Each structure stands twice: as structure tokens, then as C-alpha cells.
Amino acid sequence: MSELRFDNQTVVVTGAGGGLGKAYALFFASRGANVVVNDLGSSHNGQGNSSKAADVVVSEIKAAGGKAVANYDSVEKGDAIIDTAIKNFGRIDILINNAGILRDISFKNMKDQDWDLINTVHTYGAYKCARAAWPHFRKQKYGRIINTASAAGLFGNFGQTNYSAAKLGQVGFTETLAKEGAKYNIIANVIAPIAASRMTATIMPPEVLENLKPEWVVPLVAYLVHSSNTTETGGIFEVGGGHVAKLRWERAKGALLKADASLTPGAIARKWNEVNDFSEPSYPTGPADFITLLEDGVKLPSAQPGPEPDLKGKVALV
Ligand code: NAI
Numbered sequence: 001m002s003e004l005r006f007d008n009q010t011v012v013v014t015g016a017g018g019g020l021g022k023a024y025a026l027f028f029a030s031r032g033a034n035v036v037v038n039d040l041g042s043s044h045n046g047q048g049n050s051s052k053a054a055d056v057v058v059s060e061i062k063a064a065g066g067k068a069v070a071n072y073d074s075v076e077k078g079d080a081i082i083d084t085a086i087k088n089f090g091r092i093d094i095l096i097n098n099a100g101i102l103r104d105i106s107f108k109n110m111k112d113q114d115w116d117l118i119n120t121v122h123t124y125g126a127y128k129c130a131r132a133a134w135p136h137f138r139k140q141k142y143g144r145i146i147n148t149a150s151a152a153g154l155f156g157n158f159g160q161t162n163y164s165a166a167k168l169g170q171v172g173f174t175e176t177l178a179k180e181g182a183k184y185n186i187i188a189n190v191i192a193p194i195a196a197s198r199m200t201a202t203i204m205p206p207e208v209l210e211n212l213k214p215e216w217v218v219p220l221v222a223y224l225v226h227s228s229n230t231t232e233t234g235g236i237f238e239v240g241g242g243h244v245a246k247l248r249w250e251r252a253k254g255a256l257l258k259a260d261a262s263l264t265p266g267a268i269a270r271k272w273n274e275v276n277d278f279s280e281p282s283y284p285t286g287p288a289d290f291i292t293l294l295e296d297g298v299k300l301p302s303a304q305p306g307p308e309p310d311l312k313g314k315v316a317l318v
Pocket residue numbers: 014015016017018019020021038039040041042043044046053073074075076098099100101121125148149150151192193194195196197198199200
């Protein structure tokens with residue numbers, strides 16, 4: 001069996017000085033890629049900076065016979081990071097937007113600084129790196145992007161409103177990149193990983209973390225960004241500890257009400273079961289699906305006003 005290789009390709013991995021990013025960088029280098037090891041070297045909550053984190057990974061790659069160069073910019077300086085790839089290796093093929101920090105705090109105590117820093121690193125940082133890579137991807141009609149979401153973004157998590165907002169943002173960002181990139185063979189997917197790192201070290205017990213090596217997230221990412229993947233784009237994947245699963249949106253069949261004066265809050269209340277009825281779901285993938293649903297819907301019997309419920313002895317809802 002031949003392995004999936006990345007010879008002659010350049011991969012930029014942001015936040016590659018530790019955790020998941022380091023695992024990606026070591027893997028891609030071991031499979032023949034030139035790797036830009038970006039890391040600001042900040043603490044887990046975004047304080048300070050140091051060149052050490054990136055340097056250690058570059059040394060490790062070189063010692064193993066691989067090709068890598070360090071970049072110490074914050075992801076906010078996406079142009080400089082992508083420039084490092086172009087100047088050193090002449091190209092950029094793959095961008096792994098991975099860098100991240102936490103500023104966990106209950107919403108009651110959230111300060112603008114906590115909100116802004118998280119959104120700057122995750123949202124603006126991912127945007128800046130992808131924006132700088134985009135013209136190269138378009139020109140060469142080839143590009144692969146991974147963005148990093150989180151279960152906290154998909155489902156919410158106590159103390160993480162800032163992080164959740166930024167992480168779900170990665171999903172919408174990826175979906176649109178996938179649509180705009182399709183014509184140029186630019187493929188974009190988003191992962192919600194789970195892995196042992198300094199980020200999770202304080203919130204999970206050691207015996208759980210032992211089974212969540214960052215290395216177990218790498219193969220999915222490598223598969224998605226390999227040139228042999230020409231169709232899987234705009235996907236959302238949960239990955240960690242050997243489990244890999246795709247997620248998607250599910251829409252309930254829903255209620256269709258006449259769009260006229262009879263469309264009152266009470267009319268919605270009477271249709272509440274239908275609004276929540278997932279027995280005949282659909283799986284929308286774009287805004288156009290909603291328009292089709294409305295167009296089809298006017299033909300459906302549920303668009304007609306249903307029988308009035310028996311409201312004897314009850315307050316009528318309107
Ligand atoms: P980590 O803290 O081990 O690694 C993150 C790296 O990003 C650090 O080396 C840090 O110096 C670097 N970094 C931080 N801010 C930066 C900036 N502005 N510019 C450049 N580099 C910067 O964390 P981990 O766990 O490896 O996380 C990687 C990504 O995966 C993050 O986006 C995180 O939010 C996400 N994630 C991780 C999960 C996990 O279970 N470890 C769960 C869900 C999401």
C-alpha cells in the first residue's frame with residue numbers, strides 16, 4: 001500500500017509550536033512537505049510571545065531529515081506568514097488554521113478584552129491567513145484549507161461565550177470558502193477536534209487525555225488536504241481519540257402557515273409540534289434550499305389553515 005504523500009507541496013500550520021499544530025507539522029514534514037511552522041509562542045490565554053516554540057519544532061523536523069522554516073508572527077499578520085512560505089519554498093498549497101487561545105470566563109464577568117482577543121486570534125487570524133493564501137490558490141487552481149472549530153462552538157459550553165462564538169464562526173467561514181473555492185479546486189473543511197494539549201490539560205483527567213493524543217487527529221486532516229480529495233469540501237468533522245464523524249444540519253419538516261394576517265404568535269403556538277417534528281427531516285446545505293422549501297410549501301396541505309383547536313375554557317392564543 002502506498003502512503004499519501006505531500007512531496008513538493010508547502011504546508012502552513014499556524015500555532016504549530018505545540019499541541020495539535022506540532023503534530024500536524026511533524027506529520028506533513030515526514031510525508032515530504034515543506035512546512036512553515038508558525039507560532040507566536042504565547043501562553044494558553046494569549047499572553048507574551050517567544051520564538052522557542054516554533055524553533056523547537058523546526059529543529060525536530062530538520063533532525064529527522066525534513067524541510068521546515070519557522071515564523072513567529074501572530075496569525076493577525078497572515079500576510080507575513082504566507083510570505084514566509086513563498087519566500088522560502090516558492091509556493092503555498094495547504095493552510096491549516098490551527099492557532100488558538102482561551103479566555104474562559106462566565107458571561108456575567110466577560111470583558112471586552114476577553115471577547116476581542118479571542119475573536120482576533122480565531123476569527124480575524126484565520127481570515128487573514130486564508131485571505132493571504134487565496135490569490136496563490138486561485139492562480140495555481142489548487143488549494144486546501146482546514147479551519148478549526150470546537151465542540152464548544154457547535155454546542156455551547158459554560159464559560160466560553162467568546163470562544164464558542166469564534167469557533168462556530170469557523171464553520172460559516174469554511175462553508176463559504178468551500179463554495180467560493182470550488183471553481184478553483186480550493187477545498188475547505190472544518191474540524192472540531194479533541195486532543196490532549198496544554199489547552200485541555202487542566203480540564204480533563206490524565207487517564208482520559210492518554211487516549212486523546214493529537215496524533216489521532218492528524219490522519220483525518222491529512223486525508224482532507226491531500227490532492228486525492230477532490231470532492232469532500234465544506235464538511236464539518238468531529239475527530240479525536242480514534243473517532244471520526246461528519247456532522248450536518250438537520251431541519252425539521254416544520255410548519256407552513258399562510259403568510260397573511262393569520263400568521264400570529266398564537267398560530268405559531270398551535271403549530272409548535274410541527275415546528276419541532278424531526279420525523280421527516282431534510283439536510284440543507286445552502287440558503288437556496290429554504291426558497292425551494294417555500295415554493296414547494298405553498299402546494300402543501302399544511303400551508304392551508306388547519307382546523308381551529310378546541311379552546312373551550314382556555315385562553316385563545318393569537
Ligand atoms: P495549544 O495551546 O497546545 O496550541 C495552540 C498554539 O497556538 C500554541 O502553540 C500557541 O502558542 C499558538 N498561538 C496562540 N495564539 C497565536 C497567535 N496569535 N498566532 C500564532 N500562534 C498562536 O492548543 P491545541 O489544543 O493544540 O489547540 C489547537 C486548536 O484546536 C485551537 O484552535 C483550539 O481552539 C482547537 N481545539 C482544541 C481542542 C482540544 O481538545 N485540544 C478542542 C477544540 C478545539
